[in-house]
Amino acid sequence: MTQLDPVIRSFYRDRYVEDDRLVVRGHGRLEFLRTQELLRRWLPPASDVLDVGGATGVHARWLAADGHRVTLVDPVPEHVEQAATIGTFAAEEGDARALRQADASVDVTLLLGPLYHLVEAADRARALAEAVRVTRPGGLVVAAGINRYGGLLEAGSNGTLTEENLSLFLDAFASGSIDGTKGFTVAYFHHADELATELTTAGVTDVEVLGIEGPASNILENAAPEAIETLLPAAVLLARHVESDPNLQAASPHFLAHGRVVD
Numbered sequence: 001m002t003q004l005d006p007v008i009r010s011f012y013r014d015r016y017v018e019d020d021r022l023v024v025r026g027h028g029r030l031e032f033l034r035t036q037e038l039l040r041r042w043l044p045p046a047s048d049v050l051d052v053g054g055a056t057g058v059h060a061r062w063l064a065a066d067g068h069r070v071t072l073v074d075p076v077p078e079h080v081e082q083a084a085t086i087g088t089f090a091a092e093e094g095d096a097r098a099l100r101q102a103d104a105s106v107d108v109t110l111l112l113g114p115l116y117h118l119v120e121a122a123d124r125a126r127a128l129a130e131a132v133r134v135t136r137p138g139g140l141v142v143a144a145g146i147n148r149y150g151g152l153l154e155a156g157s158n159g160t161l162t163e164e165n166l167s168l169f170l171d172a173f174a175s176g177s178i179d180g181t182k183g184f185t186v187a188y189f190h191h192a193d194e195l196a197t198e199l200t201t202a203g204v205t206d207v208e209v210l211g212i213e214g215p216a217s218n219i220l221e222n223a224a225p226e227a228i229e230t231l232l233p234a235a236v237l238l239a240r241h242v243e244s245d246p247n248l249q250a251a252s253p254h255f256l257a258h259g260r261v262v263d
């Protein structure tokens, strides 16, 4: 099996509670609601869905409840074990760069996370080529990317950006990646047009890239817990309204790209 970088595995096993990421804090809830809204807009009913990098099943759970037949794949064994306990979808270990699934075997392939951690362009190309391979002609590929500006916007909004650490953010911004020695783990950060080009190059057609959370995400991250219920609906409405405006796309911490595998 293609090996996951041990730094990424230990980050998810020892330093991070992935199961909480999209359900506890305001900006995570915004990411979840908007991802759910976009997937529900795009997925045909009762699809065979491959959720690659599906972690503990945060999306697989509701996709299965919506009537899709879901298989979750993740390289972190602890994620797969936890996902398997839900019981309404299949869960197995695997890597986006070398999927076990047969050619043209699913209607929809989701990559909601693997591209965050594939720093080398060749690895991202392999993951996208695999998504195209396993998806039926005419089927859907959906891939998320972290916005290149995301870390800088977050630090500039939550008070952690200083003259001393500014260069760290600028270096990550210039190179597009971080090595996992400070803060988050090994990660790659996209520009929206770069993500579109990567999908198109892999053979995905009619590609569109949308901002997921919109410009209010960092306000939600920093808001008092009692303010979240008021702020969240407005933030969702704002994100929906500006999702495809190229002038505001880079205000979202994440992008969601979708397109079809050529018939």
Ligand SMILES: C[S@@+](CC[C@H](N)C(=O)[O-])C[C@H]1O[C@@H](n2cnc3c(N)ncnc32)[C@H](O)[C@@H]1O
Residues within 6 Å of the ligand: 004, 008, 012, 018, 021, 022, 052, 053, 054, 055, 056, 058, 059, 073, 074, 075, 076, 079, 094, 095, 096, 097, 112, 113, 114, 116, 117, 118
């Ligand atoms: C930030 S989490 C996102 C989880 C979930 N899909 C979501 O949208 O909230 C990133 C996930 O990608 C997985 N991942 C990292 N590298 C991967 C790879 N090479 N292939 C497949 N999944 C990978 C991680 O184990 C983790 O579960």
